[in-house]
Amino acid sequence: MERKHFLKSLLVGAMSTPVLLSACGKEDDVTPTPDTTGGTGSGSCTVAPTETEGPFPTKVPASYVRSDIRDNKSGYAMAAKITITNSSCVPLAGALVDIWHCDAEGNYSEYGGTGMQSTNYQSVHFLRGRQTTDANGLVTFTSIFPGWYSGRATHIHVHVYSASGQSLKVTQIAFPEGTGTAVAAVNGYTKGLNGYTTNAQDNVFSDGVAQELATVTGSTSAGFELSISLAVPA
Numbered sequence: 001m002e003r004k005h006f007l008k009s010l011l012v013g014a015m016s017t018p019v020l021l022s023a024c025g026k027e028d029d030v031t032p033t034p035d036t037t038g039g040t041g042s043g044s045c046t047v048a049p050t051e052t053e054g055p056f057p058t059k060v061p062a063s064y065v066r067s068d069i070r071d072n073k074s075g076y077a078m079a080a081k082i083t084i085t086n087s088s089c090v091p092l093a094g095a096l097v098d099i100w101h102c103d104a105e106g107n108y109s110e111y112g113g114t115g116m117q118s119t120n121y122q123s124v125h126f127l128r129g130r131q132t133t134d135a136n137g138l139v140t141f142t143s144i145f146p147g148w149y150s151g152r153a154t155h156i157h158v159h160v161y162s163a164s165g166q167s168l169k170v171t172q173i174a175f176p177e178g179t180g181t182a183v184a185a186v187n188g189y190t191k192g193l194n195g196y197t198t199n200a201q202d203n204v205f206s207d208g209v210a211q212e213l214a215t216v217t218g219s220t221s222a223g224f225e226l227s228i229s230l231a232v233p234a
């Protein structure tokens with residue numbers, strides 16, 4: 001049963017960037033061990049925790065079926081590889097996977113001009129996209145490494161639907177932090193990491209990221225690759 005709920009929005013930080021939302025509770029943390037061979041799964045994969053999709057969800061997700069979601073936004077290149085399985089670790093083919101995240105400055109497309117985000121990007125749609133999982137449950141997006149904004153750790157939003165369009169899971173992807181990580185290498189782009197909210201302090205991730213923590217490899221010069229497996233109730 002979903003146990004995390006959207007509770008409240010926080011005050012806007014000094015940089016007029018969006019501040020997200022308190023949340024509490026998370027499903028049991030057990031690292032999934034998916035079978036990604038396309039065959040019969042073995043073992044058990046804990047379903048990813050449900051997180052808020054707000055306050056900046058994609059308004060018309062079906063309009064952005066594409067793998068390259070950059071739309072000329074500048075930033076360090078990043079390939080995001082997301083594998084979707086069911087709770088028995090069987091890869092889920094034909095699922096629809098939407099992702100969205102902020103740009104290097106911490107702003108979202110499709111929103112802005114308000115207290116939540118001063119920069120107005122209501123008429124553009126960067127860093128949003130949809131793909132259909134292959135036989136191995138995999139989707140791949142070409143993007144940039146996300147920036148950060150006040151009150152949130154670096155993250156990517158994910159909404160998974162069945163092939164028929166039924167919502168299966170809304171969750172988020174967390175990034176490893178600390179010395180030697182991609183977050184440290186990117187160093188908040190021009191903002192640095194002064195005032196950055198860590199996973200442990202984040203209102204969404206502070207109760208644990210066992211099912212949501214991606215593996216991120218690469219460098220600022222060569223680009224980064226993010227990979228994660230998410231189990232959904234299907």
